[in-house]
Amino acid sequence: PLPDASLTWVAPNIAYNGLPMQIRQFESKESPKSILDYYRREWRAVRDKPGNVEYPLDGWQVIAALRGRCFYTVQVKPSGKEGSTGLLGMSRLPDPSQVREVGKNFPMMSGSTVINDIDHFDPGKRGRTILFTNEFSPDANAGFYRRVMSSDGWRIVADQALPVGGNRTAYVMTLKRGAAETSMSITRNGESTNVLVNMMDRP
Secondary structure, eight states: OOOSSEEEEEEEEEEETTEEEEEEEEEESSOHHHHHHHHHHHTOOBTTBOOOEEEEETTEEEEEEEETTEEEEEEEEEETTTEEEEEEEEEEOOOGGGOOOTTTTSOOOTTOEEEEEEEEEETTEEEEEEEEEESSOHHHHHHHHHHHHHHTTOEEEEEEEEEOSTTOEEEEEEEEETTEEEEEEEEEETTEEEEEEEEESOO
């Protein structure tokens, strides 16, 4: 169900940690309360359908509901004098046999923890974004990927060390293999290191 609002696609076809998902942004002249009231009516509990759930999230108000195998999420906040803006998300619960292990088939240093793994299915091309963390330094991570990616047929076309304060260094790398391109940023975050990977089968 859609409220009285203008809609634009943010992500028409992605998979977030293996979960198929669509996301649209909306802009409305209606207040956040009016938007929430609309979905409270649409997603009230009836017969065998459960009601909605609501919770705050970093300045947003979220309302969500499960209908069949689809999970719908609306997050909304004020915009302008009386209007609102927000995101409409729809995800489909996958079959257990279709669930992919997050981070699968991408090399990582031992003990790495995957935060998210997102597949993008854009017209004519496919991409993947992976964010993970580990306890090794940015230097060690950069050295690891220079060796491992090169041995897997990737050619390093850019490799920059960036000072980020004190004795800390971040790395930005771009690699190519045929038409495919991978970009990586490796940064320190407290006691751990974040590695953000963007892969495209064609730029």
